[in-house]
Every structure is written in structure tokens, then in C-alpha cells.
Amino acid sequence: MHEWALADAVVATAVKIAQQQGLQQIGEINLRLGELQQIDREVFEFALRHVLPPDDPMLAGVQFIIEAEPAELRCLACGHAWLLAESFAALPADQREAIHLLPETVHIYVTCPACESPDFEIVAGRGVALISIGG
Amino acid sequence: MDPRLQIIDRRMAGVRRILAVTGGKGGIGKSSLAATAALWLARRGERVGLLDLDFCGPSTHVILGIRDARPVEDGGLVPAIAQGLRFMSIVHFIDDRPAPLRGQEISNALIELLAITRWGDLDWLVIDMPPGFSDPLLDAARLLGRAEYLVVTTPSVLTTETVRKALQLFRELRLPVLGVVENMHRGDEPPLAAQLAGFDVPLLGAIPFDDAYEAALGDVERLAHTTFMRAVGRIVDAITARRD
Numbered sequence: 001m002h003e004w005a006l007a008d009a010v011v012a013t014a015v016k017i018a019q020q021q022g023l024q025q026i027g028e029i030n031l032r033l034g035e036l037q038q039i040d041r042e043v044f045e046f047a048l049r050h051v052l053p054p055d056d057p058m059l060a061g062v063q064f065i066i067e068a069e070p071a072e073l074r075c076l077a078c079g080h081a082w083l084l085a086e087s088f089a090a091l092p093a094d095q096r097e098a099i100h101l102l103p104e105t106v107h108i109y110v111t112c113p114a115c116e117s118p119d120f121e122i123v124a125g126r127g128v129a130l131i132s133i134g135g
Numbered sequence: 136m137d138p139r140l141q142i143i144d145r146r147m148a149g150v151r152r153i154l155a156v157t158g159g160k161g162g163i164g165k166s167s168l169a170a171t172a173a174l175w176l177a178r179r180g181e182r183v184g185l186l187d188l189d190f191c192g193p194s195t196h197v198i199l200g201i202r203d204a205r206p207v208e209d210g211g212l213v214p215a216i217a218q219g220l221r222f223m224s225i226v227h228f229i230d231d232r233p234a235p236l237r238g239q240e241i242s243n244a245l246i247e248l249l250a251i252t253r254w255g256d257l258d259w260l261v262i263d264m265p266p267g268f269s270d271p272l273l274d275a276a277r278l279l280g281r282a283e284y285l286v287v288t289t290p291s292v293l294t295t296e297t298v299r300k301a302l303q304l305f306r307e308l309r310l311p312v313l314g315v316v317e318n319m320h321r322g323d324e325p326p327l328a329a330q331l332a333g334f335d336v337p338l339l340g341a342i343p344f345d346d347a348y349e350a351a352l353g354d355v356e357r358l359a360h361t362t363f364m365r366a367v368g369r370i371v372d373a374i375t376a377r378r379d
């Protein structure tokens with residue numbers, strides 16, 4: 001599962017930030033999960049727990065606070081803005097899988113509902129973002 | 136903050152050397168050199184990975200005749216083995232469709248691939264770098280800190296002008312350039328070294344224009360017997376002998 005790779009990256013980044021800020025302990029890690037990447041939240045939370053280095057006092061008792069963010073797209077040809085959820089239901093499983101692995105492939109499988117252009121931007125909700133950490 | 140950036144070095148921790156093939160212009164043989172250099176190293180018995188970072192015109196799979204080498208999801212993506220090497224390309228995710236991505240999105244996709252691909256232990260990771268000098272190349276260069284660059288040029292003055300710019304840029308970015316390779320060389324043309332004067336970069340060798348190369352594309356047995364691939368092999372052997 002590639003949720004594990006992302007969980008690994010989140011924890012490594014949090015530790016790096018804590019070191020830069022001189023924090024002895026990380027109490028919470030705030031994350032945003034963009035809908036586009038379709039991260040399996042249960043798998044992701046499980047992975048976050050399991051990639052924690054055991055017996056590291058810095059991370060003992062850390063809480064993960066995860067906020068979901070809808071994916072919003074905006075057409076660069078006609079200006080129409082829409083939510084991915086509207087386009088998503090119609091996609092076959094293998095295309096959703098490609099978007100899960102590499103979210104930018106959404107440009108190959110989804111077009112603007114108003115004008116059918118593939119030239120749109122991902123305004124919000126792409127993937128995993130680390131928002132902040134708390135002591 | 137983008138958590139993916141932290142993990143890229145660790146994903147490549149088992150890779151001994153990274154060989155990045157670049158050269159500014161299109162159509163000068165970057166993909167051909169990257170693909171055949173990787174094949175040559177693999178056939179020499181080394182553990183080799185090939186990463187195609189040309190998201191608009193991925194072609195190394197065509198050159199090596201690789202089909203259906205989908206990576207496996209396992210704590211990330213593990214590249215499949217094809218033609219004796221570990222192979223990763225955007226084609227696994229897009230089939231034959233065009234990928235209409237803007238510069239920053241190409242970068243984003245490239246960061247994702249670097250962050251989730253588990254290369255394992257390799258002697259060489261050969262990379263067909265993004266063409267041009269915009270976001271994708273700059274981001275790849277920034278994130279692949281250990282990469283050593285092979286710069287492809289051709290005898291045409293149109294190419295050498297771009298290559299001079301590439302060398303200038305690499306110098307400013309402090310990227311290590313192993314040397315320049317002159318592709319599509321024809322016997323009666325003057326040597327190119329003079330045009331690269333002023334740069335402290337070796338000319339590693341020339342690859343002749345090979346009329347048989349096109350017909351060998353997609354067939355590794357035929358490729359292995361081309362003048363093209365033998366010339367690439369000599370250059371690769373010289374590079375690897377120098378530092379090993």
C-alpha cells in the first residue's frame with residue numbers, strides 16, 4: 001500500500017520540523033488529506049502509528065489530527081469550477097487507481113463538465129499536506 | 136509543508152550512483168542514450184534501475200520494448216523488472232494517452248514518483264531527465280542531490296548553443312557534470328570540443344549516426360548489436376572505470 005510511503009514521509013517531516021524548532025516532544029501533528037488522492041484513511045492512520053520509531057520520546061503520545069479536504073478543480077479554458085466528486089463516480093476502477101497513485105493523472109481521465117477541456121487546475125484537495133505540529 | 140520532500144533521499148538510500156541524462160533540446164538522443172546505457176549496465180551484470188522522467192514524451196519503454204511492467208504496491212511502489220532492469224515511467228499510469236500537464240503539475244507528479252518509488256539496492260539508477268530547463272528539470276535536479284549528469288549534444292550548431300546554456304546553468308546550480316557525449320556524429324564533421332571551450336567538462340566520446348538504430352527500436356537483442364549501443368557501451372565503460 002502506498003499509504004505507508006506517505007505516512008513515513010509525514011513522520012519524517014514532523015521530526016525534522018520539531019528539530020528545527022527545538023521541540024523536545026511532538027504532541028500533535030495536523031494533516032490535511034486531499035480527496036483527489038483517495039487515501040484510505042484507516043490504512044493511513046494505522047500506517048502513521050506503525051511507522052513511528054518505537055521508544056522515541058519525541059513521539060511518545062503523539063496525536064494525529066486529520067482533516068479531509070474536498071478536491072476542487074477549475075477549468076483554465078472556460079473558468080468553470082467544480083468538485084471532483086461530480087466527475088469521480090463515473091470513472092472505472094483502474095483510472096481511479098491511477099489517480100490514487102499519481103493524482104496528476106486526473107488530467108488524463110477527467111475533463112471540464114462545462115466545456116470538456118482537460119486543461120484545468122487542481123485548486124484544492126490534491127494530496128497529503130502537513131499543516132502544523134504542536135508541542 | 137510537503138511531506139514528500141523529506142523521504143526522497145531515503146527512497147534512494149540503496150542506490151550507489153545516479154546517472155542523469157540531459158541536454159536541453161529535444162530529439163538529440165537523450166532517451167536513446169539513457170535506455171541503452173541502462174541496458175548495457177544491466178547486461179554487464181550490474182543491478183540497474185531506469186526512471187523515465189519525460190512525462191510529456193516518455194519513450195524509454197518503447198526503445199527497450201517494455202510492456203506491462205506495472206509496479207507493485209508494497210509500502211510504496213516497487214518497480215517491476217523488465218529487460219533485466221527495474222523500470223519506472225509515467226506510462227504505467229497513463230497508458231497511451233496524452234498527459235496534458237502544466238509545468239508545476241509535472242513537477243508535482245515527478246515529486247510523487249520520487250517519494251513513493253522503492254528502488255531497493257541498485258548499483259546504478261539511470262534517469263531520462265525532463266527535457267528543457269523549466270520547473271520539472273529544476274525540481275528533479277534539486278531533489279536528486281547525488282545525481283551525476285551526462286549531457287547529450289549533436290554536431291549541429293543549433294544543439295551546441297543550447298548545450299552551452301545547459302552547461303552554464305549546471306555550473307550555476309553546482310551540479311556535477313560527468314561530461315558531454317556527442318550523438319549523431321558523422322565522420323567528416325569537425326570535432327565538437329572547440330565549441331565547448333571555456334567549460335571544464337570532458338568530452339566523453341561520440342556516438343555515430345546509425346542507420347540501423349531506428350529498425351532495432353523495441354528489440355533489445357537487435358539493439359545490443361547496433362553500432363549505437365556499442366558506442367554507448369564504450370562511453371559507459373569509460374565512466375564507470377574512472378570512478379570505481
Ligand SMILES: Nc1ncnc2c1ncn2[C@@H]1O[C@H](COP(=O)(O)OP(=O)(O)O)[C@@H](O)[C@H]1O
Binds near residue numbers: 165167318343345346
Ligand atoms: N545515433 C543515432 N543514430 C540514428 N538515429 C538516432 C541516433 N540517436 C537518436 N536517433 C533517433 O533520433 C530520434 C530522437 O531520439 P531520442 O532518443 O528520442 O531523443 P530525445 O530523447 O533527446 O528527444 C529518434 O527517432 C531516434 O531513433
Ligand SMILES: [Mg+2]
Binds near residue numbers: 167194
Ligand atoms: Mg526523450
Ligand SMILES: [Zn+2]
Binds near residue numbers: 075076
Ligand atoms: Zn471548461
